[in-house]
Amino acid sequence: MSPLSPSSHRSLRMLAIILLALLCASASGNAIQSRSSSYSGEYGGKGGKRFSHSGNQLDGPITAIRVRVNSRYITGLQVRYGTVWSDYVGGKQGDLEEIFLHPGESVIQVSGKYRYYVKQLIFVTDKGRYLPFGKDSGTSFNAVPLHPNTVLRFISGRSGSVIDAISLHWDFYPSHCSTC
Template sequence: MLTIALLALLCASASASAIQARASSYNGEYGGGGGKRFSHSSYQLEGPITALRVRVNTLFIVGLQVRYGTVWSDYVGGSLGDLEEIFLNPGESVIQVSGKYKLYLRKLVFVTDKGRYLSFGKDTGTSFNAVPLYPNTVLRFISGRAGALINSIGLHWDTYPSSCSSC
């Protein structure tokens, strides 16, 4: 009898974990293999993405910086080109990222759940379109490779943070 109860308990816990909702997914890396690796994984603990800084020149995405909650990430990339800064509205999230690349990133387009298209760079190269694998998930952080330019980008998706005191 004890064996049957133990077996039933084991099956119940296995079933519960099997139906537990998954939320995180990853797209990328889009671009070339040069440059030094970077990741903003620890910044996601500061809150949702609230702003973007993108440096562009006539051909490439030169640099990136993302604000998580009220904290700006480390800047990655080079220093030449024009710096553009866009703030998301409170509660607004990135739900899709598309762009173009060859050996370096050439274009990035961030699409928000409020219908805004935040576009940076030039429309040339191989296209990519990244969306989360699971419903009701948003862009939580980026990773990739960078040197004097942004070589490549990876996009990490998960649920919107349930509590964010610094947002």
């Protein structure tokens, strides 16, 4: 094997620098993308059938929330994204409560209580509103986005005759929304 010439060494060094620059640019782009979304949860028990509103977020930001509550648990949940309501999840027992967000208002924190099922949900908005549903008993949780200027974009979890568990998904407020 013959030794490399000085020009070959320069070419290899240049190639290594270019590859390193491309690798750094790719990692930087992925880091920027990953800094917008985050996930909180899962809060609750292990039962129920999985649900997710991930596709609903394409209809726009969260604009209203319906929660069904009985004397002990959150039994049902439905969220309006833009002008479209998600599928209802959960049971039919209890009182149905409905809250509409103001135009441009977003949920920036969700706290609550759970044991084997979700017992309480408290939505806090960027306009300072505090929207409580359910009973104040059980293990506490407090969910906030990991990244600045992000809001609640959609909900997932598990449900049967009640809301067994809930997860919160955070990202930027949609800039492409024509119904916001």
